Amino acid sequence: MNSLGGKEAGVSQHAAWVKLAHWIVTVSFFALAFSGVIVLMAHPRLYWGETGNNLTPALLELPLGRNHHHPGWEQPTAFFAQEGSPVTANRNFEIFNENGWARSLHFLAAWFLVAPGAVYLFAGLFSGHFRRHLWPRSREFARGLLRQDLWDHLRLRIAAATGGPHYGVLQKCTYCSVVFGALPLAVVTGLAMSPAITASYPFLSGMFGGVQSARTIHFFISLLLVLFVLVHAIMVVKSGFRRQMRAMTMGE
């Protein structure tokens, strides 16, 4: 898995704290994705801006379960006299709602993402792990190497596992986008949906243009993360599943 060809000298292995963080976050992510879908199913409509509900226009409606386009809204009544006034309407439809346990599971799992994640970020920075293994070097972008690496991956020409953190340039870029981009963004947009947290830190919802914008971004980032996990798993298999699993658990 090295675009420079062959193993780097001095076969390093995945550090113990990397392995631990990796697996805790993996389990946590599965719990977050699963509970996240259940949470979304209670209201499979996405909006943009400060607010959105069944009586306002949606950005996107997802055909997820029976709450999608559900009936049971009684005659709307206007709040104010003027035309185009916001309205109220009663709901007499029993929606699908498992948010009791799903939300609680989501936030419990989130602790197991954020805590090991924070430790991983600090340790990665101060141990040199990011510098040595994750951050791509400028020479790796030379002479169309990135383009070649991308093309190789699309043709499923995957280099064999090396037993340690020796990553090609596309790999490095992807891992960096996840570790420093997608995961933190998923966390921050999540926090931005909290009434208590945004009361203390209003910039959190402001920076996304409103709570419903944060929710929509949270959804799409989560989708990208699920796609990442899928592709990552396929790559692990294609590069030598047993060796990779051994490397990320017991070591060689």
Next chain:
Amino acid sequence: MLLTTAGSAAALFLPACSRKLPPTYGNLLRMGDTLTYAAHRALLNGKALAKEYTRADITSFPAIGTVDPGDPKNKKPSPIYRQLQSGRFADWRLTVEGLVARPGSYSLADLKSFPSRTQITRQSCEEGWSAIAEWTGVPLSLVLDAVGMLPSARFVSYYSYDDWADSIDLIDALHPQTMLAYGMNGKDLPIPHGAPVRMRVETQLGYRSVKYLERIVVKDDFDDGGEKGNIQQGWSWYAGI
């Protein structure tokens, strides 16, 4: 800060002689909820105000859950509410009792004689939607002051005509935006949204802003409301997230 969180987390494992934290009934998810509650109390400013908007921001607002406690078609209709409703709530009284020096019984007119607060805030429902409305009411802190809440008080429980039992800690009870709301969008609070009076807890999810208030009881111990409370129905008591 870390010590407070750790201490609060450790408290999850201590049997409570006097309960200051919600019970978990050995449920891992409820333990997670309590960890979140402890973390919020340790890390956030409990007095911070939720964002307030302008009248131009007011949006459409669905009415969900119970929309009329007196409706005979409900699973458990409230004949008392239906009667009060037919008298336009002239006979409605909100009792405020428990650990207070001067238990009170307030009519709508009584509550309206307190200094009022009007706030245009966003309600975030646990379902995922949100709406902005203008609420007018009396800050709960003023009522608790009037009844002389005792120094031993720790929680304020509130009960509704549609059989909910909820409670808030003192940080939320004394929060400037926590109110007994009798007005919505410039008019009397309509039936579907909780007439005659609903709670407003603006730094938590909508289900804490219980509609159709019947009674308030000040306590020194945590009371999860039994079968009518959130916890035993599988919901987090604290809903700041």
